[in-house]
Amino acid sequence: MRKLSKTLNEIMRIPLLLKKAESYGLSLNKEDRHLFVGCGSSYNIGYISSKVLKRYGIRAQVRTAGKLLVTQELPEINKAFLISRTGESTETIRTAELLKSKGIYTFGITCEPGTGLTEVCDESLVLDFSREESVVMTGSFLVILTVILNSVGSKDQHKAAKHLLDDSMEYFKNIPLEDFNHFVFLGYDENYGIAKEGALKLQEMALERVEYHEPLEFRHGPISTLTRQSFVTLISKSSNYEKTLVEDLKKLGATVSVIGEAGDFSIKNENGLESPLKIIPLLILGYLRAIKKGLNPDKPKNLSKSVII
Numbered sequence: 001m002r003k004l005s006k007t008l009n010e011i012m013r014i015p016l017l018l019k020k021a022e023s024y025g026l027s028l029n030k031e032d033r034h035l036f037v038g039c040g041s042s043y044n045i046g047y048i049s050s051k052v053l054k055r056y057g058i059r060a061q062v063r064t065a066g067k068l069l070v071t072q073e074l075p076e077i078n079k080a081f082l083i084s085r086t087g088e089s090t091e092t093i094r095t096a097e098l099l100k101s102k103g104i105y106t107f108g109i110t111c112e113p114g115t116g117l118t119e120v121c122d123e124s125l126v127l128d129f130s131r132e133e134s135v136v137m138t139g140s141f142l143v144i145l146t147v148i149l150n151s152v153g154s155k156d157q158h159k160a161a162k163h164l165l166d167d168s169m170e171y172f173k174n175i176p177l178e179d180f181n182h183f184v185f186l187g188y189d190e191n192y193g194i195a196k197e198g199a200l201k202l203q204e205m206a207l208e209r210v211e212y213h214e215p216l217e218f219r220h221g222p223i224s225t226l227t228r229q230s231f232v233t234l235i236s237k238s239s240n241y242e243k244t245l246v247e248d249l250k251k252l253g254a255t256v257s258v259i260g261e262a263g264d265f266s267i268k269n270e271n272g273l274e275s276p277l278k279i280i281p282l283l284i285l286g287y288l289r290a291i292k293k294g295l296n297p298d299k300p301k302n303l304s305k306s307v308i309i
Helices: 006-012 014-021 041-055 065-071 090-101 116-120 139-149 158-173 190-206 240-251 275-292
Strands: 033-038 059-064 079-083 105-110 123-126 182-186 210-213 230-235 255-259
Touching (some): 014 139, 033 041, 033 065, 041 059, 041 139, 041 190, 105 139, 116 123, 139 275, 182 190, 190 210, 190 230, 230 275
Parallel strands (some): 033 059, 033 079, 079 105, 105 123
């Protein structure tokens, strides 16, 4: 039997990871002013989290570590959560040092113990059960996001994750992914962050040309690049406006996949708490597209697990 790649193995263990993540959460006080900091996928976790937490009365912002280092412009916050899967991203560690020097309480979230990030932060949460060997961040993304969102409303999602994995494999195996050379991801609010992460997975694993936009903004210029080789994924809020957009895109020859209630991947709207589940089809899409191109997702071009500068 052919051995699973590291990347696929770590995607397929997502239900087990989510089951373990159910017992974790953060202590978030409505009186605090929170900042989420990260790079790449870790930034996307912070973006999604901040959008959802605000609905529950938690004051939250997000910044890339790079922007804080370059601009030195710090928002008015008193507690910062610094996210790094490996705990060794130089920009994130240096940002933690910067924030601490300004008297801001720092909390590191990582999947590796004894790292540069855990050493510098005032407090840390190490989710080492979600440690990954692969370069591309997959299951650990869902774990960290779930743990953050558990702070405002815990959801049992591991069973739904298993069904989504099976459904995603079946769905994309019936899509001629080799026919596409242009991938578009659309979504609002936290779904925009999910769209951004989906685009990143296609870039990292499959070296694809990608875009991400708010859904209705796609008509205002970007739609000019649409062809029959375009595959569009809408992470939907189930609005009539979005439904009309899907119809329009299909008329122009694009293939469209919808993630959300009554979509190709049906995920019940839970006021944003369902966000981790919406990542699953995007991971499968990225992986299978890479395989179709003869690429090895375990060895993505020009990438390493940690960006150390």
